[in-house]
Amino acid sequence: MRVAIADDSALFREGLAMLLTAAGVRVIAQAAEPDKILAHIADEPPDVVILDMRMPPTFTNEGLVTAERIRSLHPGVGVLVLSTYADIRYAVRLLGDGRGGTGYLLKDRVEDVGNLLDGLRRIAEGRLVVDEEIVAGLLAHRRKAEALDRLTERERAVLREMAEGRSNAGIALRLHLAAKTVENHVASVFTKLEMPVSGDDNRRVLAVLAWLRSSGGVIPRLAEGPPPS
């Protein structure tokens, strides 16, 4: 796996590069600002670009803007945006086209190398990755409480994993369940929450997130994007 890292904090960038290198990932480019990393990607596209959310010049949402540019210029390159804060709107905007190959994680996740690598791998495979903090926040929301109460504890766990962007196989692995059991739980969740079943994993993530963000039940139609590359 080859990654490029863009972060204006040299300390964090170096630490992350070191960690990934030790885990067998090739860090092929590093930069402190968006334009430089774009140049590197143009020279040699990595599998995944890791972008800091707040970078020069405005230190607001450069990571997101750069991610969108990379998605349009280099559709084959996966993008992982790391952010100090969990912002649901940024996450949804980033994953919004439903094409997959994008992820939104808190910077804190670097402490768990396994988890980070798992995320990178899933992004490289064209899947969506959503930080557990965002999903937990959505699940905690009172207005969904009634609908969520209809789920069993196991079903809620499955829902959370779906929202974080895991496939049925991934969920089975994480929750130590048989694949068949996961499928049953997923079907049951969709029925109980009156959600239309989606065959496409990435669309499923967005549908679940949309359901969690809405006041329950009403799913905004998603724009049909091109199929994942």
Place this chain on the structure above:
Amino acid sequence: MPHPYLPRPLTRMAARHRSAALTTAGVMTVAITIAAQWPAWSTTPFPAALNVFVSLTFVLTGLLLLDEDALDSVSSAFVLGGVLWTASWAATWEAGPSAVISSFAYTHFWVCLGWGVLRYPTGRLHDTGERVLLGTAVAVIPVGNLVLIALSRPESFGYDPGVWWYGSAIGLGVFDAVVHTLDALTLVVVVAFGVAIARRHRRASALERRTLGPVALGMLAAFTMAAVVNLFVYYPQGAEIDPIFIPMELALFAIPVAFAVAAVRRHLARARIAQLLSGLSTPPTPAAVREVLRAAVGDGGAELYLWMPERGFHVDADGLPAVPPAAGGTQLALPVRTTAGAPLAVLSAHSSLERDRDLVEVALNASAIALENARLHAMVTAQVDAVRATRTRLVEAGLAERRRIERDLHDGAQQRLLALSARLGLAREQSTDQATVAALEGAREDLRAALAELRGLARGIHPPVLSESGLKAALENVTEALPVEVDLDVPEDRFDTTLETTAYYTVSEALANTVKHADASHVRVTVRLFEEQFLIQVTDNGKGGATISDGGGIAGLGDRVRALGGEFTLSSPERSGTRLTASIPWSGGVEGDG
């Protein structure tokens, strides 16, 4: 000194029922004067008619001057003078005590007149010289007259021998000597009066001169005439009025007329200005007072400069610092003073107004109160604006400081700890020793907690999403994870940073309180920008009974809202929910999307 004051109740009544008093007094004066010189009408009607006019104008002017400040004694002198002038012509009857009454009244008339004019316009005699002069005049003229009567018979003065007379004749030589002495003394007194009046005139202000000028001329003419007449004819006598009295009557006639004209002009000017001033808004603006003054003095280009004692310079009617042009050339610089005599303003007007200086001064004095109010209002407004601006700046500086601290935390401590987190992760991956792994696990746990705490702290100091995406997005972030149903009725617009931040903290704090204490299931958050008011309202359906505790978060928000000139209210009756309302005056409108 005897004071010919009119009795108080009489003057008060006359002032209260002005027109009735004027009419009554006028009619009575005319009637009595006609009667007093009845025999003269068939022989010399012209001077007789002039006498009626002299008495009438004296009495009416006296009554008109009643409510002029400090003119009490002058107006008494005029009224009494009119009465005495009428009585002077009783001699035409040539019967009974008419001759004695007539000469007594005639001599007193002159003293009374001198007394009244000397007391004009302050109502007081100025110095010992004037007091001596008046004393001498009384001794020489009325007292001398009484002595002369005592030393003579009526025919000595050309009266009919049949009239009542208390004196008896003495030697002709002695009598002549006394008469000449008194005539000479009378001349001296008249000259002294002339000097006193001239001195007065020199010292008088422009306004007083306009009144005093004609009066002084008339006085001098009349006095001189009286002194000269005195050399040939002692007193009014006989049924025919001597033509020598006609110029004297005309001169006398001019005196009250001069007073009356000045008084009427001032009255009209005051009435006009009062009418203009009463139409002013409250509190009056300097510009409005300027317009009134322009209309009052008839100079559309007149400029007003208010003196600002606090700031040490003048401002023009628009409140901008300005230097009043110096007097000279075609410009007058007229000072206006407060009731306490402190400098208040300068009116710069065309120098042709010098001719109407008295009216201009009346106008300025009349507008002083309005100007003082305008100035006070302007000063208070300026102070309030300054205080409000300072407070707003303080709030803004505080908010900017919070943004800076959040960025410093994010770019500094948070990145450092995150880098440390990566290193610890790496160390844990690479270590094989069980004890080391356990120690590193512990360290990671601590670091995870520290990072979470720091994130919460930084977000509390200033949520980055607020500056990035605006109020609605930031509030959505807050409400996403709340265990309570929140309706966000918030516009997508971007507002001024101060407003956004204030609204954000207000709503967050209110929501936190609701979650902690209210036991509510539903909250409604409304943010609106009306014409000039930014309104924030948070309403829950909880148990109510919330109070603002000193030093609590809600109290701090109230202070911040009030520092921006806004209002902050908390209404929380028991068992019927809580409503928090903050309204901040704002004229900026919404910001462009940025």
